[in-house]
Amino acid sequence: MQTVPNHQVENLQIEDDRTGLSVECLKRAFLDNLFYVQGKFPKIATKNDYYMALAYTVRDRLLQRWINTAVIYTERASRTVSYLSAEFLMGPHLGNNLVNLGIYDQVKQAVSELGLDLEDLLEQEEEPGLGNGGLGRLAACYLDSMATLEIPSLGYGIRYEFGIFDQDIRDGWQVEITDKWLHCGNPWEIARPEWEVYVKLGGHTEAYTDEHGRYRVRWIPYQVVKGVPHDTPILGYKTNTANTLRLWTAEAPESFDFGAFNSGDYLGAVQAKMVSENLSKVLYPNDDSSQGKRLRLAQQIFFVSCSLQDMIRIVFRQNVPLEKFHEKFVVQLNDTHPAIAVAELMRLLIDEHDMGWDQAWSITQKSLAYTNHTLLPEALERWPISLFRSLLPRHLEIIYEINYHFLEEVKAKFPGDSDRLRRMSLIDESGEKYVRMAHLACVGSHSINGVAALHTKLLQQDVLRDFYQMYPEKFNNKTNGVTPRRFMVLSNPRLTNLISSKIGDSWIKHLKDLKKLEAFVDDPEFCHQWRSIKSAIKHDLVAYIQKQNGISVNPDSIFDIQAKRFHEYKRQHLNALHIITLYNRIKANPDIDITPRTFIFGGKAAPGYYMAKLIIKLLNSIADVVNNDPDVRDRLKVVFLKDYSVKFAQRVYPAADLSEQISMAGKEASGTGNMKFALNGALTIGTLDGANVEIRDEVGAENFFIFGLTAPEVYALKARGYRPLDYYHSNRELKAVIDRIASGHFSHGDTQLFKPLLDSLLHRDEYLLFADYQAYIDCQDNVSQVYRDRDRWTRMSILNVARMGKFSSDRSIRDYCQDIWNIQSVPIELGECIQAKE
Ligand code: F58
Incomplete structure (x- = not known):
């Protein structure tokens, strides 16, 4: 579709009620939106109507910045980061936009003058859960930082109709419920049907000779799907930059297949429509394995092709020659899910x-x-070759050709090393043939990065070793970071205000400025305030737990929290072994002096991951027994908070005393929850894994509870031959813990329920829980000791926060800009283009 220049429209005065930030203006705009957009008036409006009216009021204020940004980027044909990700775990938009616009307090006052409560309205938002965990949330933090740093960027992904499932707990088991995040509408997005694109799938290819006598290939697809972009503005913190998150929905090219329709096959025609729409129907809820499912590969090519075609459209619209595509765009692939971009860009x-x-x-x-x-x-x-060929016949040909050239290069660099060729090939030919997406991504990219120093080192030494030897210059590390706007300013206003009252608020954009807090670590008044704030937040969580779970929790106990996806490598069950150890000590000696603890868990398990679900059941079963045993006398409480989400995380991080980061060393690429907890003043108990290593380096070993085997020790132990039974037999407390579970103590006498879990520990223990058990228990005993010295704990907490500056996603993004993207900021002035020309 052509854009029609219209000078009358360009000169339109944008009405003040759509942009004004005064309390009066916000109130007027809110009521106006309630009436004209939501079609309601106060007497009959629901809470959701009020939420929608407020969201539109805020969106209006974003639009002015969004359009200005788009106009300036277009005029200047600015170099742009294109962040391709199958997942964006954005979390609720309203609160974040209020923070970034700097109007939180005005809006709070405006709605309160209308008799409403802002917190209530914020609660109303259904968050877009378009991601599984860390990877999707990282993409969201990076969008926030790119906008804040005024880096032109587009996030490209899929607008799943159903995001990550909602989790219910029934009889201690996880039950999955479909997430209908769109059912009340989504006020933050604008559909852009004028920029629809078409994606081919299936069919076959034909060779032909073109009019210049050149060899060409034509792809005759079996199916064509339409992609329609839905755009959401991503506002930077106190900047005018509003970048775009562009998510694609899949539709049938016409609402009916008219051929089938006319021949009377009405249902067949509707069926074809449904097949197309399936592509953006649901997020795959696995957070580890790729299952080789056809629909998932179709989702990947769908959003990648839509996005690359969209970039080419932009290149043409901005009069950039296609030969300069790489000067206009740098395309970051968030894991291998968009790696098909290598073949698709070649094909286009x-x-x-x-x-x-x-x-x-x-x-x-x-x-x-x-x-x-x-x-x-x-x-x-x-991806199995047969599946790949049937869906993407042309891409497979291109991949074979890339592979041919690539293997020639490898031969030239490492002559006579046929084993290396076999290992590095884009095609795995050891049994059934597969396309290896990580290899495709490595060969087709100019940069390959890991997400924490240790992770990058292990990639180079192990997982991608051959590629590191082939292309050492491509490898670099970019340690993850998190946005302090959402994970401090929005979620922890009390601590934010205390910090800003002492050192000003520059730290919100320059997190390293938190260092200035160190000057107050010996100030008793400051320490007292620090402690009171943590205590107040804990009281809030106590009330929430009481309401949600009906469990009364002691606010003075250590809030010991493990919140993340459930996976054996993350070892939530190691945490369970500690709980039972303490429980056993109490049972053996009911008067024992134990530092009271509340163990809080949150997280989802992949629906098909039986062991992870059994661990959830175990934790809930332990909770039932421990919380109701009179001997325990409220010294221990175990709480499983269901349906962990971004909204939920924002409530949990600020309340933590202790953050559990206890993965087996060498398994967690980085972790980002570890950063969010520490930034909110929790101390960490952790292994030397992922970014824990760097967090400890920054905050100081004396302010961090480290335990367990290191990655090299893990490899060495496994190489020697690991025998978990030896630990079981030689460690009295460990044996008692395992025996207690096996006896049916937590399962109403059922000795079979947890047997699969116990068998796996006793006979394999792939993640070395038994090997790390004693070190973990000793370290936890030390935590309990240190917690009793409240002044020392507070000091450690302050120093943790003061030294977390490195872990802002702003720092990560600056590193990407400098080392990979070669991109500069483009500040946006308001009023330069469309706004208020009189
Ligand atoms: C996570 N990966 C890492 N994958 O596990 C974590 O250490 C890291 O901090 C984070 O990425 C950000 O770099 C992760 O979340 C997924 O959820 C994928 C979803 C799709 C299927 C494969 C896993």
Whole structure:
């Protein structure tokens, strides 16, 4: 569709009620939106109507910035980061936009003058749970930081109709419920049907010779799906930059297949429509393995092709020659889920835009960069060749050709090393043939990065070792970070205000400025305030737990929290072993002096991951027994908070005393929850894994509870031959814990319920719980000791916060900009273009 220049529209005065920030103006705009957009008036409005009216009021204020940003980027054809991710775990938009616009307090006052409570309205928002965990949340933090740093960027992904499932707990078991986040409408997005694109799937290819006598390939697809972009503005913190998150929905090209319709096959026609729409129907809820499902590969090509076609459209619209695609865009691949971009960009350039192979390859490599997020071998994506061919016949041909050239390069660099060729090939031919997506991403990108120093080192030494030897210059580390806007300013206003009252608020944009807090660590008044705030937040969580779970919790106990996806490598069950150890000590000696603790868990398990679900059941079963045993006398409480989400995380991080980061060393790529907890003043008990290593380096070993085997020790122990039974037999407390579970004590006498879990520990223990058990218990005993010295604990907490500056996602994004993206900021002035021309 063409844009029609219209000078009358350009000169329109944007009405003050759509942009004004005074309390009076906000109130007027709110009532106006309630009436004209929501079609309600106060007498009959529901809470959701009020939420929607407020959301539209805030969106109006974003639009002015959003349009200004788009106009300036277009005029200047600014270099742009294109962040391709199958997941964006954005969390609720309203509160974040209020913070970033700097109007939280005005809006609070405006709604309160209308007799409403802002917290209530914030609670009303259904968050878009379009991600599984860390990877999707990282993408969201990066969008926030790019906008804050005024970096032109587009986030590209899928607008799943159903995001990550809602979790209920019934009889201690996880039950999954579909997430209908769109059922009340989504006020934050604007559909852009004028920028729809088409994606081909299936069918076959044909070779032909074009009018210049060149060899060409034509792809005759079996199916074509339409992608429609839905845009959400992403506002930076106190800047005018509003970038775009562009999510694609899949539709049938026409509402009916008219061929089938006319031949009377009405249901067949509707069926075809449903098949197309399936592509953006649901987020895959697995957080580790790729299952080789056809629909998932179809989702990947769908959003990647839509996004690359959209970028090419932008290139043309801005009069950039296609040969300069890589100067206009740098495309960051968030893991291998968008790695098909390597073949798709080649296909678009060669087949659709007549480019030669060499030039297309050079542009592809210069444009793409790949971030790896995992060290788990089972999480490395591979697609069976047969599946791949049936869905993407043309891409498979292109991949074979890339592979041919690539293996020639490998041969030239490592002559006579056929084993290496086999290991590095884009095609795994050891049994059934597979396409290896990580290899494709490595070959097709100019940069390959891990997400924490240790992770990058392990990639180089192990998982991607051959590629590191082949292309050492491509490898670099970009330690993850988190946005302090959502995870401090919005979620922890009390601590934010205390900090800003002492050191000003520059730290919100320059997190390293938190260092200035160190000057107050010996100030008793400050320490007292610090402690009172933590205590007040804990009281709030106590009330929430009482309401949600009906459990009364002692606010003076240690709030010991493990909140993350459930996975054996993350070892929530090691935490369970500690709880039972303490329980056993109490049972053996009911008067024992134990520092009171509340163990809080939150997190979902992949629906098909039986062991993770059994661990959830175990924790809930322990909770039932421990919380109701009179001998325990409220010294221990175990709480499983259901349906962990971003909204929920924001409530939990600020209340933590102790953050559990206890994965087996060498498994957690980085972790980002570890950063959010520490930033909110929790102390960490953790292994030397992922970013824990760097957090400890920053906050100081004396302010961090480290325990357990290191990654090299893990490998060495496994190489020697690990025998978990030896630990069981030689460690009295460990044996008592395992025996207590086996006896049916937590399962109403049922000795079979947890047997699969116990068998796996006793006979395999892949994640070395038994090997780390004693070190963990000793470390926890030390935690309990230190907690009793409240002044010391407070001091450690303050120093943790003061030294977390490195872990802002702003720092991560600056590093990406400098080392990979080669991109500068483009500040946005309001009023330069469309606004208020009189
Ligand atoms: C996570 N990966 C890492 N994957 O586990 C974590 O250490 C890291 O901090 C984080 O990425 C950000 O770098 C992760 O969340 C997924 O959820 C994928 C979803 C799709 C299937 C494969 C796993």
